[in-house]
Amino acid sequence: MKARRIPVDTAHTSTVTFPSGIFSLERDETFPYERFAYNLLDVGVEALHEKNLPESLTIDFAQIPSNASPWTINSSILIQFGTTGLPTAFRFHTPELVPSILYQLVVTVISDFLDEKGFDKFRRRPGILEETLQRFVHGADAGIRAYRERGIGHAIRASYNHLGLTMSQLKECGLDYDLIAKQIAYHEIAHAYVEQMTSQLRPTQSERRSFELVADLVATQWMYQKMIANTPDTSEYRRVAGLNSYAETILANTVRTLRAQQGLLIVMALAGAQRSQGSVTLAGGKTHPSGVQRFLLQHTHLYTLIRSNFSTVLSQNQFDQVDADWDERVEVLIRSGLLPVRDIQTALDETECETAGLAAELVEKRNIKELKGILPLLRSIRNYKKQEQ
Numbered sequence: 001m002k003a004r005r006i007p008v009d010t011a012h013t014s015t016v017t018f019p020s021g022i023f024s025l026e027r028d029e030t031f032p033y034e035r036f037a038y039n040l041l042d043v044g045v046e047a048l049h050e051k052n053l054p055e056s057l058t059i060d061f062a063q064i065p066s067n068a069s070p071w072t073i074n075s076s077i078l079i080q081f082g083t084t085g086l087p088t089a090f091r092f093h094t095p096e097l098v099p100s101i102l103y104q105l106v107v108t109v110i111s112d113f114l115d116e117k118g119f120d121k122f123r124r125r126p127g128i129l130e131e132t133l134q135r136f137v138h139g140a141d142a143g144i145r146a147y148r149e150r151g152i153g154h155a156i157r158a159s160y161n162h163l164g165l166t167m168s169q170l171k172e173c174g175l176d177y178d179l180i181a182k183q184i185a186y187h188e189i190a191h192a193y194v195e196q197m198t199s200q201l202r203p204t205q206s207e208r209r210s211f212e213l214v215a216d217l218v219a220t221q222w223m224y225q226k227m228i229a230n231t232p233d234t235s236e237y238r239r240v241a242g243l244n245s246y247a248e249t250i251l252a253n254t255v256r257t258l259r260a261q262q263g264l265l266i267v268m269a270l271a272g273a274q275r276s277q278g279s280v281t282l283a284g285g286k287t288h289p290s291g292v293q294r295f296l297l298q299h300t301h302l303y304t305l306i307r308s309n310f311s312t313v314l315s316q317n318q319f320d321q322v323d324a325d326w327d328e329r330v331e332v333l334i335r336s337g338l339l340p341v342r343d344i345q346t347a348l349d350e351t352e353c354e355t356a357g358l359a360a361e362l363v364e365k366r367n368i369k370e371l372k373g374i375l376p377l378l379r380s381i382r383n384y385k386k387q388e389q
């Protein structure tokens, strides 16, 4: 058995606000909301406790943000201060259709892309990735039309009907959705955990941009811990997983988690397309660094953690399998245009390199001990540009 984690006792409470209408739907239609909330709380309570912050999270799936549509893929975490000036609670928001839209995206596109067999069609013809994305977009559009006419319950139902989603997909794709939701949830909680909003040192605009990288990397660390490092070395676990050795279970969980990062890249590309009204983009902006840089840094951090902690568990041959698996999926992402070549080129321009350099400074200044190991890499990105000039 895996050792249970230490309980946290706290007088604080947490709240989840769901649009009530989703509970008039079926299990696979409410699941994306419940699971998203669970992932936020699962990592959030422990993380806030560790930093002596109030273990009080309000998760709000029912608000329509003033600056976005109910289907705009983004999320944020805000802090509330009491009359004494001390933090009292954290509020997580995402536009109300987003958990459902992410689930629809996973079922129609991402799950096959991450699956061993399902990936075959993309391997044979990378262009299919864009076609399946189109199918997803039509399904989401059906939901948006119904949303405008009748509301969220009918919106979700209309998309599911359009895409032909049934309960069986929940079994097949539930885990993949969970991995996507975890990465987004962990990233938001990480913003609170690194004390971006609670420290006396108020971040500047460029520091806020660098904090996105910092939050990504802390979230990656947590993914590594949960998905790979915590893999039980027991016959019971191996029996359930249908695998024969500890090395095989580590390999399977490694591949799954690295692929999940590629799944998140598809989400980011799509969010970019929403922002730019059509064309897929991973370019950085005023508030966020380049998506390509975020993707590559998260990958490198996760891969390095696995390489340095499991070099005696996994054989060279198994590491070669991990590398080949990553490479062939990235190739499809590039060939299908989801990882645009122009964005790969600009991922290392001056601003982006400086963002990584500033992230290194933040890790040091704010003493984020989990990320000390990645300091040399962050610094080398800043120096890379300097050397080139």
Ligand SMILES: [Zn+2]
Residues within 6 Å of the ligand: 187, 188, 191, 212, 215
């Ligand atoms: Zn963020």
